Amino acid sequence: LTAPLLQALRMAAMAAEGKVKRLKVSCMPEASTRRCHGELDVSVALALQELLEITPNVEELSIAMEGAAPGAFRRLAALQPPHVAIPGSQPLLANCAALHSLRCLTFDFLSDDSIACFDSLGDRTFRLQSGKFSGIKQALADPEHALAVLLAKLGDDLEEFTLHVELETELRPFLAGILHTRLGALPNLWRGREALQRLAL
Numbered sequence: 001l002t003a004p005l006l007q008a009l010r011m012a013a014m015a016a017e018g019k020v021k022r023l024k025v026s027c028m029p030e031a032s033t034r035r036c037h038g039e040l041d042v043s044v045a046l047a048l049q050e051l052l053e054i055t056p057n058v059e060e061l062s063i064a065m066e067g068a069a070p071g072a073f074r075r076l077a078a079l080q081p082p083h084v085a086i087p088g089s090q091p092l093l094a095n096c097a098a099l100h101s102l103r104c105l106t107f108d109f110l111s112d113d114s115i116a117c118f119d120s121l122g123d124r125t126f127r128l129q130s131g132k133f134s135g136i137k138q139a140l141a142d143p144e145h146a147l148a149v150l151l152a153k154l155g156d157d158l159e160e161f162t163l164h165v166e167l168e169t170e171l172r173p174f175l176a177g178i179l180h181t182r183l184g185a186l187p188n189l190w191r192g193r194e195a196l197q198r199l200a201l
Helices: 002-015 042-053 092-098 112-118 143-153 170-176
Strands: 022-027 062-064 102-109 130-136 162-168 198-200
Touching: 002 022, 002 042, 022 130, 042 092, 062 143, 092 102, 092 112, 112 143, 143 162
Parallel strands: 022 062, 062 102, 102 130, 130 162, 162 198
Antiparallel strands: none
């Protein structure tokens, strides 16, 4: 996934004059190895933001990893001023909340940098029906905190919620059989979620 490719997609979206309703941007592995170059640099992060700015009426958005082995490394580069007010933050996920028609979101580059920006949103203001999020443990120091922030900001209309925090491929053999922290065990995280129909943690 490169900045020139996203810029070409941006030109196509501009020609659609705001009529784009579904947008899917995927990183895919090499067919022979299932290895995926999941390091999205600053130019790609900025190109993704520019793409969102010209698709304000999108209803389904996916920024995803497809076909990679579980735990495959991925990272969306953090930004520095003047692109962001807070050095080292990643605002793409938080900026999705400005897409007022957005109802279904898949975001596979969850990190502490993106959660920090997402936490600045008002509570229950991001009105999704379906939210699917994933990231690697290396990029999420506290998955329980990430879950709490996501649920605090997602609106009452949420019907489907997924959060997958994957152990890096290299660590899996060493951590087999170890009892991990119970993600989402606190009942107060789930208050007011009567609309929720599908849940995966």
